[in-house]
Amino acid sequence: MNDEQLLRYSRHILLPNLDVDGQEALLRSRVLIVGMGGLGCPVALYLAASGVGELHLADDDTVDLSNLQRQIAHGSSDIGRLKVDSVADSVGAINSDTSVLKYPARLTGEALLNAVTxxxxxxxxxxxxxxxxxxxxxxxxxRKPLVSGAAIRGEGQLSVFDFRREDSPCYRCLYHEADDATLNCAESGVLAPIVGIVGSMQALEALKCLAGLGEPLMGRLLLIDGINMELRQLNLRRDPGCPVCSRARV
Structure with missing residues (x-):
């Protein structure tokens, strides 16, 4: 790190479990964020501010007036712009040393696998x-770690699926099948700060995984009730009947 970086990240470097080695690991890291909405905005901003070296941003949507209530990386002047462009500008304003790769598309199939790899x-x-x-x-x-978050109404949930480890469950252990109609902010509503809380926690878990800091939320599901400010934690184990991870690993 150069002198400017030592000063910029000095509050990280003071943390005994992070130190210079952990910060350098962040500077070398590359992270894909899928979704530039209420969750993806704080994730991108905090990872850039924390010194993650490269952010890959994926979203095919454009900024709408109704997004501004909670999607904090966008402003009124961004309405009609691609969300990846708006977030990239916000990231650059926070930390110009963070490189940005934009995917203004809905990644699927081989393109998604290549982006993850x-x-x-x-x-x-x-x-x-x-x-x-x-x-x-x-x-x-x-075999890439996945930090998963969701928020609706005044509620949120968070977990980490670290596929570098043999004992990690996966998202399909939690949900085998699901209906998107039951999770629609346009119909159910969402309290603005709840996405900021969950997104910030996702950024924290990502930093922990990248820098080897503490114990990530693997094998645990954090449930957040923002209305009553209650947190619950449930153990999450691999499901022997999971359609994804129950197969024998090679």
Whole structure:
């Protein structure tokens, strides 16, 4: 690290479990964030501020007025722009040393697997089960850690699926099948700060995985009730009947 970086990340370097080695690991890291909405915005901003070297941003949507209530990387002047462009500008304003690769598309199939393989970690900040299931499969196939979060109304949930470890469950251990119609912010609503809370926690878990800091939320599901400010934690084990990870590993 140069002198400017030592000063910029000095509060990280002071942490005994992170130190210079951990910060240098972050500077070398590449992270794919899928979804530039309420969750993806704080994830991208905090990872950039923390010094993650390269962010790959994926979203095919454009900024709408209704997004501005909670998607904090976008502003009024960004309405109509691609979300990946808006977030890339916000990331650059925070830390110009963080490189950005943009995917202004809905990644599927081989393109998704290639995008996952190109990074060290994936953050699922999407808003539908189709994408979540596809990301889970791609991360499992590529043996990449996946930080998964979701928020609706005043509630959120968070877990880490670290496929570098043989004992990690996967997202399909939690949900075999699901209906996107039951999780629709446009119909159910969402309290603005809850996505910021979950997104910030996703960024924290990503940093922990990348820098080897503490114990990531693997094998545990964190449930957040923001209305009553209650947190619950459930153990999550591999499901022998899981359609993804129950197969014998090679």
């Amino acid at each position: 190109a990074v060290d970690l994936v953050v699922d900040a999407s808003d539908n089960f189709t994408t979540r299931f596809a990301l889970n499969q791609a991360c499992y196939s590529a």
